[in-house]
Amino acid sequence: MKLHEAIEKLIQQAGQPMDAGKISEALNANKWYRKADGTVISAAQINARVKNYPLMFTVNRSVKPMLIDVVSEAVSINPRSKVSANPKIETSHLTVPTSRVKTSFAPLFDERIQILILGTLPGDESLRKMEYYGHARNRFWKVVAGLSLRAELTDYASKKSALFGLGIGLWDVVHSSERKGSLDSAIREEQVNDLESFMHRQSDISLIAFNGNKAQVLYDKYFKRRANIRYVTLPSTSPANASWNLERLLNQWRSALGMI
Structure with missing residues (x-):
């Protein structure tokens, strides 16, 4: 396996962008690629190889460290090969799709939950951070803080603790689905989670709340509503739902979830 192929395989397996340092550490550990002289792979070598394959990789330079991602169904080209004098013939097939498959997280729950909040699919920033509602402008955790009467939730552990304390x-x-960017409207070819089995195991759940209309539409498309479960559609906490300020969101969520 060549280095650029190993980088591509690693990022695809991780399901999210990675920085050059983490890529080099992982490849040195899994031995998918070995240098001829036996020395370790460096972050600089990763960056150099990625730079040589612009149709295989994208680099997000707006964050530190820079994040490397794969371009879905990219065409591998040898950077040393000659460029055709007639690009219409040689490169007309090099259409690079801008969407890619995004995959959701495992559910967050403990034995106390009686309410299940369902979203659609984590946004790109959440996937990068590996945290539910990881975008700084998403108001979800601020709503949870308000519901739990906490001034601030400073880290992911405290956020989960507050959530479980509310029985949520x-x-x-x-x-999983094909989705360009983070907007719900861009979700395509979706596969749904096994909510039926989850609900069977978590028999104390009495309320399912949808964080936004799209989650409710997708649920009703694939699942039948249960007679013993109450369902409510909540205004989305997404920054795209700018017409709802935090105070209005909190009041509506508190009322709908019966936490007045």
Whole structure:
């Protein structure tokens, strides 16, 4: 396996962008690629190889460290090969798709939950951070802080603790889908999570709340509503739902979830 192929395989397996340092550490550990002289792979070598394959990789330079991602179904080209004098003939097939498969997280829950909040699919920033509602402008955790009467939730552990203390669990309707960017409207070819089995195991759940209309639409597309469960559609905490300020969101969520 060549180095650029190993980088591509690693990022695809991780399901999220990675920085050059983490890529080099992982490849030195798994031995998918070995240098001829036996020395370790460096982050500089990763960056150099990625630079040589612009149709295979994208680099997000707006964050530190820079994040490397794969371009879905990219065409591998030898950077040393000659460029055709007639690009219409040689490169007309090099259409690079801008969408890629995104995969949701495992559910967040403990034995206390009686309410399940369902979203659609984590946004790109959440996937990068590996945290539910990881975008700084998403108001979800601020709403949770308000519901739990906490001034601030400073880290992911405190966020989960506050959530479970309210008897609330989290999951998404969609397990995986093609989606360009983070907007729900861009979800395509979705596969859903096994909510039926989850609900069977978590028999104390009496309320399912949808974080936004799209989650409710997708749920009703694939699942039948249960007679013993109450369902409510909440205004989305997404920054795209700018017409709802935090105070209005909190009041609506508190009322709908019966936490007045």
